[in-house]
Amino acid sequence: MAVGMNLYSRGDKLFALATSVLIGLFTVATFYPFIYIAAVSFSGGFAAAAGKVVLTPVDSTLAAYKYILTQPKFWISYGNTFIYTIGGTIMSLLIIIPGAYALSRPQLMGRRFWNLFVAFTLWFNAGLIPFFLNMRDLNLLDSYFGIIIGFAVNAFNLILLRNFFESLPQSFQEAARMDGANDFQILWKVYIPLSKPAIATITLFCIVSRWNGFFWAMVLLQSEEKIPLQVFLRHTIAFLSDDHEFTATLSSQPYSAESVTAAIIVCSIIPVLIVYPFIQKYFEKGILLGGVKE
Amino acid sequence: MSGVKLEKIVKAYGRLEVVHGIDLEVKEKEFVVLVGPSGCGKSTTLRMIAGLEEISAGDISIDGRVVNRVAPKDRDVAMVFQNYALYPHLSVFENIAFGLRIRKESKGHIEKTVKEASDILGLTPYLDRKPAELSGGQRQRVAMGRAIVRRPKVFLFDEPLSNLDAKLRTQMRAEIKQLHRRLGATSVYVTHDQVEAMTLADRIVVMNDGNIEQIGSPMELFMNPANTFVAGFIGSPPMNQLQGNIEKVSSGLQVRINDTVIDLPNNTNVEDGQSVVLGIRPEHISLSNNEGTSAMSISLNLVETLGSEALLHAKFGEQDMIVKAETNGQIDHLSEISTVYAPTDLVKVFDAKSGLVLSEPFSQGSNT
Ligand SMILES: Nc1ncnc2c1ncn2[C@@H]1O[C@H](COP(=O)(O)OP(=O)(O)OP(=O)(O)O)[C@@H](O)[C@H]1O
């Protein structure tokens, strides 16, 4: 502004200010729960239960962590969550990537029908009980494989990737076909490398939804040794709040239901925080740059 | 004999027929250019040869084998696309090597072949770069490299130069011509630029609206256009076309346009009073009254200077015409011109209704 040239109008500046404020508020609103949960997990049992924690731990202690980390069931369920997340994500990608490619091919027989068939499930599904009965009849209740295969195909992710494939210039696959590539080679050597950002996106969606997957695991799994962390969390909350003896001695315990819950949540967040930056780097822009001339 | 033969080729999209049964034979080592206005079916025809588009009727054979139902990869053809279609995630080397890797060629063979191709195309310093780090002309060369390493029977080009600026286009045009001389591969090249067609082709195929209007060497098309469409398409600027009527007089044949009569060669197949189109090439019109010419009074609108030549945009009666004149370094005298002379033996006569030529063709060899 020193040179006296005003590149931005008053309206522009106001708009920039308003956007910054809104984004700032949003960041605080989404970030605060993390701080709060972390603070509670390190707080004394009584302070956590009494809601005294605001931003920093009160009566700092590692008691809640000691309590859960010494529970064998915690480690088993943690391991299960990894199995469901890794197995489920791999299964999803194995089905979604070739499926999206097939649906994006103009020469696919009955293409409109198949696309409608997939999109249909975005709006309508059979509902809880028929799905449960279906899983039961397929002998997929209380089984690792049932959880992994049962939720492998997500129509939204499939359509997302199909649309991305469709947006790639036709001439890539035509050039590859002229070069002698078959559909598998086109998919593997051309489409997948060109679609890294899209595939990273659906991979992240799959990981997060598998990691947080709770409801169906609760409905379909009975054995304690097969439940994922989220179901273990629920069991723990139920157990600690129902335990009269535990409640009675609350003031003498260094941990409470609240601080233990928070500690489990913190433990469950850490792997996602670790994985995210690795996937983030695939969200590069302009990967198509220079391949074709528009 | 790695020629290409099209017999009664039809292409329809649903009920819409866009190529109406064309016949074409490309001989071994021949460079054939398909030229025509936008939407006339050039790309469609080329893509049918490539196998990227199904044929609705007719037969295509490559090297004497009917390939109607053969997949692109088994036709042994390579194609250079208008938008290059380079793989953005692969280096120049890998782009060129892609087809060889797919065909599981040995490592040594790939190294050697890619190196040869990159030497020919001047790409050796760029082999490690990604397509995004290349200029338009270099990308175009990579696209060609990808085609030549496979040593295909037939090369197909779909407007490969249309994304380049004028200077680079001229340069690449010459390179393509040299490359063809060097490799001697049968080539089919699509363009809507008649200059490209004239300079590159052994034979030109002029297409219009899904039909072939004429096939011939560049000079044949220039000297003996089969109809008014070809006359108006080939040459820059194209042939002047003037509406008139035939008059048979004792001294021979004439065409009357308004008050002017222009003499015709005696071997023109016309009848007295027939409505015709008189075709005169801008470069055949002379400014001096030589023997065997007919005078035409024109009113000059504009002189366009090209350097060694100038284009005189003029009205002849109500009709537009263009004269191409040598400047010899001077243009001042050109703006004074009011009469030009049409050479009797170089004018062409077309039927006004059908557009078909009525003049006898110039025999081969006596051209220009
Ligand atoms: N997939 C399609 N469905 C329907 N019509 C099509 C399709 N592809 C091409 N056409 C039509 O076929 C005709 C020929 O198209 P083509 O691409 O061969 O033209 P072209 O001669 O290559 O033109 P240009 O110089 O503009 O590239 C056009 O009228 C076009 O609209």
Ligand SMILES: [Mg+2]
């Ligand atoms: Mg085209």
